[in-house]
Amino acid sequence: MKLLLIGSGGREHALAWALAKSPKLTKLYAAPGNAGIAEVAELCNLDTADHQAVIGFCREHAIDLVVVGPEAPLVAGLVDDLEAAGIKAFGPSRAAAQLEGSKAFTKGVCDEADIPTAGYGRFDTADAALAYVREKGAPIVVKADGLAAGKGVVVAMTLKDAEEAVTACFEGSFGAAGAEVVIEEFLEGEEASFFVLSDGTNALPLATAQDHKRAYDGDEGPNTGGMGAYSPAPVLTDALIAEVMRTIIEPTIATLAKRGTPFKGVLYAGLMIGTNGPKLIEYNTRFGDPECQVLMMRLKSDLLELLLASVEGRLDQTTADWRDEAALTVVMAAKGYPGSYDKGTEIRGLDTPATDDVAVFHAGTKRDGTRILANGGRVLNVTAVGTTVRQAQQRAYERIRDIDWPEGFCRTDIGWRAIARES
Numbered sequence: 001m002k003l004l005l006i007g008s009g010g011r012e013h014a015l016a017w018a019l020a021k022s023p024k025l026t027k028l029y030a031a032p033g034n035a036g037i038a039e040v041a042e043l044c045n046l047d048t049a050d051h052q053a054v055i056g057f058c059r060e061h062a063i064d065l066v067v068v069g070p071e072a073p074l075v076a077g078l079v080d081d082l083e084a085a086g087i088k089a090f091g092p093s094r095a096a097a098q099l100e101g102s103k104a105f106t107k108g109v110c111d112e113a114d115i116p117t118a119g120y121g122r123f124d125t126a127d128a129a130l131a132y133v134r135e136k137g138a139p140i141v142v143k144a145d146g147l148a149a150g151k152g153v154v155v156a157m158t159l160k161d162a163e164e165a166v167t168a169c170f171e172g173s174f175g176a177a178g179a180e181v182v183i184e185e186f187l188e189g190e191e192a193s194f195f196v197l198s199d200g201t202n203a204l205p206l207a208t209a210q211d212h213k214r215a216y217d218g219d220e221g222p223n224t225g226g227m228g229a230y231s232p233a234p235v236l237t238d239a240l241i242a243e244v245m246r247t248i249i250e251p252t253i254a255t256l257a258k259r260g261t262p263f264k265g266v267l268y269a270g271l272m273i274g275t276n277g278p279k280l281i282e283y284n285t286r287f288g289d290p291e292c293q294v295l296m297m298r299l300k301s302d303l304l305e306l307l308l309a310s311v312e313g314r315l316d317q318t319t320a321d322w323r324d325e326a327a328l329t330v331v332m333a334a335k336g337y338p339g340s341y342d343k344g345t346e347i348r349g350l351d352t353p354a355t356d357d358v359a360v361f362h363a364g365t366k367r368d369g370t371r372i373l374a375n376g377g378r379v380l381n382v383t384a385v386g387t388t389v390r391q392a393q394q395r396a397y398e399r400i401r402d403i404d405w406p407e408g409f410c411r412t413d414i415g416w417r418a419i420a421r422e423s
Contacts, residue, residue, distance in 0.1 A: 001304065002027045002062055005041060006048050006078070007069030010331075010363030010381040011289035013037050014296040015069060015303070017359065022304035029061065035372050036362025048073055051081040058087045065090060067307060071147060071286050074265075075101035090307045092285050095261035099252070099283040103145045103182040106283050113251035117280040118184040118272075126170040129181050133162040139186035143282075144169050146177030153223060155186070189274030190417070191281065192233040193291050194244055196269075197306060198253050200262030202315040204306075205245060207298060207322055208233040209291040210417065215338060217413045224338045225378055228414030230328040230389050231294040234421050235273050244271065244278050252283070264310055293361050293381045294327035328392035328415050329383040330400060331363070332408045337377035345374045348404035358384045358399055379408060389418040 001024050005016055013036045019028060020040040030037045031046035031054075047053050058066060066082055068074055068091040077094035091097075098105040103122075110117045118141070123129035133140055133156075142165035144152030152174045156162035162183075169178030195206040209231040215221035236244070248269060256263045268284035268291070287295065296303070300321040309318040334341035350360060350372055361383060364376020382399050386392030393415045400410065 001025055001064040004058060004063045004066045005030045005069060006066065006073055008032045008034050009289055010361045010378065011287050011292040012069040013361040014293040015067065016040050017354065018296040018299060018303040022302050024304050034362045035365040035367040038367065051078055054078065055082060055085045055087065064088065065308065069286060071100050071284065074285055075147060088311050090265060090311050092263050092265040093261060096256055096263040097285045100285040101147055103143050103282065104180060107182060109252060109255050110280060113255040115248050115251055115280055116277065118187050120182055120184045122180060122182050124180045126166060129166045129183060130163060132183055133159065133166060138162055141184040141186055142166055143182045143184065144174040144178040145180035145182055148174040148177040152177055187272040187274060187279060189272045190235045192236050192271050192273055193288055194236060194269045194271055195295065196249055196267050197310045197315055198263050198265065198267055199310050199313045199315040200257060200264045203249050203253055204315045204318060204320060205241065206320055207231055207295050208236040209294055211288065211291055212411060212414055217411050222338055226290045227331045227411045228329055229290045229294050230326060230392065230415045230418055231298055232326065234418050240273065240278055244269065248278065248280050290329045290331055290381050293329040293383045297327040297359065297383055297385050298323045323385065325385045325387055326389045326392045327383065327385045328389060328396050329381045330396045330410050330414045331378050332380040332382060332400065332405065332410045333378050334374050335407055335409050341377055342407060343375055345407040347372045347374060349402045358395055360399065374407065388422055389415045390422055393419065
């Protein structure tokens, strides 16, 4: 099969790495890709926001399946346009992708399906939103309704922080994404991520992971798109996974199917595990980043076959097999991230080939002749597998010590919650 992978981040490098192993694959293209993806795929200069250009490329190159990595093309309806042109595509429709594209939409699904989630209010004016946070007090969570590249959520521990977050949304800090705001109660507990594939009717559980959103050690500093992750997440026991499927995932898929907008693709539930059981924090409608990197390191099954089963409605006949070992990834980011940072700095020490146990996935890189240059905020995902999270962590940081990039930084404590449980 000939595939086109849409995207350029660490998630897409991990997907490309896993897809390249499939015996079904004959050719893999990536648009726009990055320096790491170029090792396993042919990069193509394609404007992925131009859906007709993507369709034309697929026809010209006889593409059998398009795999859409990031959320923005999904929310923009790329899958709809490809399917209308008779081209198979993995990912949800524009309507179903609203589970990620609009926090208010997801809250409406939760209300309709009685899905456990945080209490909330939704507002389209700053005055009403400010009155609400003053009434409720802090801590409280302020979310831009639309897509904000993982940065539109503020967990406000003081009323002042909450007021500043509301004001920032309505003053345009997140563009159109902040035109409406969802304000939620603060949930106590431990966060975890749970992934399933859906074919519109059936749901196939994949695996669990835990992300580290804060920029610095000890979960300090500003929220980021993610500074590291590990899988599995020990907090999500088999009993809790069964509860999440029954109370959150299955009602969501049934509700969207009933509405006539069935969900096909990967559904990523961000959960809070508290004393009252799991509650839904948010949905993403694609593989997480950097969670995808640890999932792909643990996946034993043929990824391409799993994606095809989702597209073709065969998940009830499909299983996903996983390595028993733990996987952990550490994000190396440009100094200054998630604020302003320099691009174009050289990274050395990336020549060691990836193995099934240690791999460096590129997130924001480009090639300049023989040099690899940083080309984003989150730049590398150093990923390793071990019999325990502690061993996976040790292997990842050993690999980091071989990377020469003075302009980069990383957290030194990725996996600390799981390692504390292992002690």
